[in-house]
Amino acid sequence: MLAARAVVLLALTWGAYQSLAVPRATECGLSCSLGFACKSHVSRNVLGAFCRHRPAAMPRRVLKAMTLSTVLKCAPHDDGCSLLLRVRASLTLHESLRGLEACSTSQDTQETHCHSVRVRRASRRLQEGHQLQVNFDCFEVSVAQSLYVTVRTVPYFCGVQLEQQYHVEDCRDEDVGRNVPSCHAEKLSYWVDRSRKVVLVQVPEAPGGPDYYVRLCLKWFTCEDVGAPVQVTANSVSREVSLPYSQELPCLCLESWPATPDAVRIQTCPFEADTEALWDAIRYHPGNQALSWEPACPVSGHVSLCWRPGPGAHCHQLEHSGRPAHRAVQYSRVDAQPQLCLKFSTSLGFWVRCPFEQLRVPAWKMTVQPAPSRAHLRVTFFSPRPAHFQVRLCHQKKKWPLACRRALQATALPPASVSQGDLAADPAAAFVDIPRDEACGSDICVQGWRTDGHFSAPQQLCDLLCAATQGTAD
Numbered sequence: 001m002l003a004a005r006a007v008v009l010l011a012l013t014w015g016a017y018q019s020l021a022v023p024r025a026t027e028c029g030l031s032c033s034l035g036f037a038c039k040s041h042v043s044r045n046v047l048g049a050f051c052r053h054r055p056a057a058m059p060r061r062v063l064k065a066m067t068l069s070t071v072l073k074c075a076p077h078d079d080g081c082s083l084l085l086r087v088r089a090s091l092t093l094h095e096s097l098r099g100l101e102a103c104s105t106s107q108d109t110q111e112t113h114c115h116s117v118r119v120r121r122a123s124r125r126l127q128e129g130h131q132l133q134v135n136f137d138c139f140e141v142s143v144a145q146s147l148y149v150t151v152r153t154v155p156y157f158c159g160v161q162l163e164q165q166y167h168v169e170d171c172r173d174e175d176v177g178r179n180v181p182s183c184h185a186e187k188l189s190y191w192v193d194r195s196r197k198v199v200l201v202q203v204p205e206a207p208g209g210p211d212y213y214v215r216l217c218l219k220w221f222t223c224e225d226v227g228a229p230v231q232v233t234a235n236s237v238s239r240e241v242s243l244p245y246s247q248e249l250p251c252l253c254l255e256s257w258p259a260t261p262d263a264v265r266i267q268t269c270p271f272e273a274d275t276e277a278l279w280d281a282i283r284y285h286p287g288n289q290a291l292s293w294e295p296a297c298p299v300s301g302h303v304s305l306c307w308r309p310g311p312g313a314h315c316h317q318l319e320h321s322g323r324p325a326h327r328a329v330q331y332s333r334v335d336a337q338p339q340l341c342l343k344f345s346t347s348l349g350f351w352v353r354c355p356f357e358q359l360r361v362p363a364w365k366m367t368v369q370p371a372p373s374r375a376h377l378r379v380t381f382f383s384p385r386p387a388h389f390q391v392r393l394c395h396q397k398k399k400w401p402l403a404c405r406r407a408l409q410a411t412a413l414p415p416a417s418v419s420q421g422d423l424a425a426d427p428a429a430a431f432v433d434i435p436r437d438e439a440c441g442s443d444i445c446v447q448g449w450r451t452d453g454h455f456s457a458p459q460q461l462c463d464l465l466c467a468a469t470q471g472t473a474d
Contacts, residue, residue: 025071028084028138030117036132038099038124041116041190050348051158055096058157064090064150066162070169079246080181085139085170089151091132093124100132104139107165107222113139116154117341126326139305143180143264144170165221171266183264188256192270196413197246199254199270203232203239210234211259216243218221219251223267226252231334248274251297265471279351284336291355291455293342294328301325307339307457308354312412315341315352331455335363339457343404364389364429366448366459368439376433377464379446381410382400383429388452391432396443396462403406404447408432425429440464 032038054060067088074081087102101116115136119127141147145168152161169176171183189202203212212232217223230241247250253269278299283292291301303325306315323329325344334340341354356362364383377407381389394404410430439446445462 022070022072022169022173023085023086024081025073025137026075028073029141030115031135032117032119033131033133035123035130036127038117038134038241039120041118042114043161051156054160054203054235058094059092059094060160061402062092062094062153063151063162064092064162066149066164068149068166070166070176071146071325072175081179083141083143083176084137084179085141085149085166087136087139087149087151087169089134089136089162091134091153092118093127093130093132094461095124095128096157097123097153097155100134101152101154101156102136102139103150103152105143105146105148105150113158117145119153143170143176143183144168144209144267147408167221171264182353188254188266188268190254190268190270194248197244199245201241201243201245201254201256203236203241203256205225205239207228212256214241214243214254214256216245217253217255217267217299217313218249219253219267219269223253223255223265225360246286247277247278247296249297250275260405275348276351279342279353282342282353282355283354284334286336289334289336289454290330290332291334291342294326299325299346301344303345304343305331305334305455306341306343306350308341309339315342318324318457318465321455329367333454335454335456337362337364337459339459340455363456364450364459365458366446366461368446368461368464369431373433374434376429377411377439378433379448380431381429381448382427384427385429385431385448387454389430389432390449390451391434391468392447392449393434393438394445394460395449405438407449408434409451 030038030040069086071084071086072081073084085104089100089102091097091100099116099118101114103114105112115138117134119132147166147168148163149166150161150163159195160224170179171177174379177183182322186202192199194201199216201213201214211234213229215229216226218226226245227243229242232239232241243254248271250272251269252271253267255265255267258266278295278297281296302324305318305321307318308315321331336356336359338354338356338359340356344351364381364387367380367382369378369380381387381390389410390407391410392404392407410432412430413428427433434446442463444464445460446464447458447460449458450456
């Protein structure tokens, strides 16, 4: 019984392993659903063709689905395999339709190849309303190629099409790396000189071989130029190239390729683990109080605003500030305060950046002084602009967050109010009187918040000495 279970487990494991492998084909071809009589055509300049207006009787969603995958074409006596793109699409046949057309465009060269399949007239009459499934297996592709694939109806009706981007596996894929000859090309040797900020590349000698190109690029969907490619000729005396860079970014890659038609480009990224520089691209615009961050490399994660009670303390997320970190992020109406930070979270961990940490003049201040009534303390808020505030009395615990009681809304003051003492630069914007017996204590914090829609960190004063109370929160 145990032996039988072991065999079944082995079979399941092997089946899962095989399902991860790139499919094989001995030749390119086209196939249609059983019962349909189809013929194939190679078409050109299809993407520039004009569309026709869709007949009212034809549903917009006659194209049901499109799936893309890579296929290894391995002939029995060939030394190695080539790569094909398989496009699988389905169509509900309508009297106005004659077939399907699939086009693949290289994102690097903008070269387009198209194949179409036509259903014979007699077959169309018999199969109207039925679903036609087509496999296009004749798109020749290269290792690590970036493609844009479109499937349209024949004839082409406006708005009736499917589109998808696709990235062909590179040499790091086990199947591709083992079976595609271009992946066996000798890789370059390189060294990184961080003190000089250069990548030193040694191009291997190849007597009688082609020239070589090397460059640095930023790898997004395609690899974008950082500098001009450097050509190393076959008869060069020195085969060492020095490529300068400005920042150590995880998507900064070294790309090399021989000067031959349709050459495979090999990429290696020496700074893949260096993510620190990504989180420093923060900009603040005082005029419109906008705080922005734009990643220099593709990122998958989350960003939010947070506030730190003190250096090294946990950063507490501000409500409604969470954003996906896939592209540029901007926050409007942000108060510049030393406690206000940005927190970045990815699958690798989290990072906190506090762009206002060295700020000496925060956007607003809070003071606590004796009130006219001896039973109260007066909390005053100073701001160069009109603003609304509230106060919370919080009980300190060994661990955050604080346990805060009811909020007390501060009373706004007219703009002509005159400030006191060393706060003469900013007028008093609002105040609130709080019970002295509730605010005084070794474990009580007076916490002030802005409440008019700005992203702002709270300010707080803790452990007030109420015998002669006077304090300022920075």
